[in-house]
Amino acid sequence: MELGLSLGDASKSLGFLKDNNSSTNQDPTKATGFDFCMSLGLSSKENGEDEDTSAEDGNDDNQEETPLQLNLLPRLWSSDNGSSENGSSGKGLDVNRTPVAEEASSANKREFEGAGNDNDDDDDNALNTRKKLRLSKEQSAFLEESFKEHNTLNPKQKLALAKQLNLRARQVEVWFQNRRARTKLKQTEVDCEYLKRCCETLTEENRRLHKELQELRALKTSNPFYMQLPATTLTMCPSCERVASTPAAAAAKADSNIPKAIPFPLARPRFYPFPQAAHPNQPAAS
DNA sequence: GAGACAATGTCCATTACTTCA
DNA sequence: CCTGAAGTAATGGACATTGTC
Numbered sequence: 001m002e003l004g005l006s007l008g009d010a011s012k013s014l015g016f017l018k019d020n021n022s023s024t025n026q027d028p029t030k031a032t033g034f035d036f037c038m039s040l041g042l043s044s045k046e047n048g049e050d051e052d053t054s055a056e057d058g059n060d061d062n063q064e065e066t067p068l069q070l071n072l073l074p075r076l077w078s079s080d081n082g083s084s085e086n087g088s089s090g091k092g093l094d095v096n097r098t099p100v101a102e103e104a105s106s107a108n109k110r111e112f113e114g115a116g117n118d119n120d121d122d123d124d125n126a127l128n129t130r131k132k133l134r135l136s137k138e139q140s141a142f143l144e145e146s147f148k149e150h151n152t153l154n155p156k157q158k159l160a161l162a163k164q165l166n167l168r169a170r171q172v173e174v175w176f177q178n179r180r181a182r183t184k185l186k187q188t189e190v191d192c193e194y195l196k197r198c199c200e201t202l203t204e205e206n207r208r209l210h211k212e213l214q215e216l217r218a219l220k221t222s223n224p225f226y227m228q229l230p231a232t233t234l235t236m237c238p239s240c241e242r243v244a245s246t247p248a249a250a251a252a253k254a255d256s257n258i259p260k261a262i263p264f265p266l267a268r269p270r271f272y273p274f275p276q277a278a279h280p281n282q283p284a285a286s
Numbered sequence: 287g288a289g290a291c292a293a294t295g296t297c298c299a300t301t302a303c304t305t306c307a
Numbered sequence: 308c309c310t311g312a313a314g315t316a317a318t319g320g321a322c323a324t325t326g327t328c
Contacts (some may be wrong), residue, residue, distance in 0.1 A: 133316065134304070152296085174317060177297075182315085183299095 135175070139165045143172070147179050 135143070142165055146157075153161065153176055155169075162169040 177316065
């Protein structure tokens with residue numbers, strides 16, 4: 001499925017992306033419902049080229065030379081009226097609100113869409129400390145929705161997401177990287193917990209078997225005739241490899257409908273049910 | 287076809303920054 | 308206010324893949 005289509009789907013109930021001002025000269029055929037606020041009379045690109053690239057290709061050098069400042073904000077997030085809606089606007093920096101973001105991005109030598117964007121402003125960046133730019137709740141929520149659909153992005157999807165959210169493609173890429181890392185970490189924690197429980201179960205089983213062995217030994221010493229039972233009394237169940245006390249019990253157990261595929265002692269849980277990576281022993285969690 | 291090389295993308299560990307108790 | 312912990316955006320390096328010469 002093409003991400004760009006789904007992101008524009010009104011059924012996603014992400015109303016923050018809805019256009020509330022149609023004054024920009026965006027291509028109406030795209031119908032993304034997304035409104036860029038470009039101050040100073042600069043018009044967004046007509047040909048669908050990447051806006052943020054244009055902003056950066058617009059060259060940090062030039063931005064420094066001129067007091068003009070591109071403001072590629074959706075109306076909701078722009079500094080003039082977005083603060084009441086945006087939960088992150090009260091404190092900290094809005095990623096779309098500070099020119100530092102652009103400077104930091106241009107420092108990245110692997111800027112995805114920045115073809116020919118190797119501005120040599122390292123000296124400028126050296127003077128700036130790295131700024132942590134928080135995404136808005138809406139942006140994070142949108143990225144989260146996308147992540148649920150697919151936890152990796154192809155370049156097209158990345159660009160589409162970046163465009164939708166008014167972020168740089170690199171930011172989207174980084175967000176997905178970090179999100180995958182968080183998922184993996186969570187899964188590791190879940191696995192750890194699972195192994196811990198396995199260990200506890202096995203310890204308990206071991207303790208129980210030791211106790212049973214002691215009881216049998218005690219029984220043997222106190223009543224040696226009682227222990228002279230036929231060898232078939234203790235039978236190993238072929239399915240679960242547990243010892244059954246009597247042949248009848250063992251047979252009953254073997255004939256029962258206990259699924260043999262259930263691993264001992266627990267099915268490994270999954271933290272996040274990726275559609276493409278469902279655990280074979282675990283039904284898809286909700 | 288094989289090898290060298292560059293471009294590109296992902297993963298991972300780590301850093302740096304923000305937020306909150 | 309100060310501080311430490313937690314969360315997370317960003318960075319840099321290692322590695323894999325792919326295309327080109």
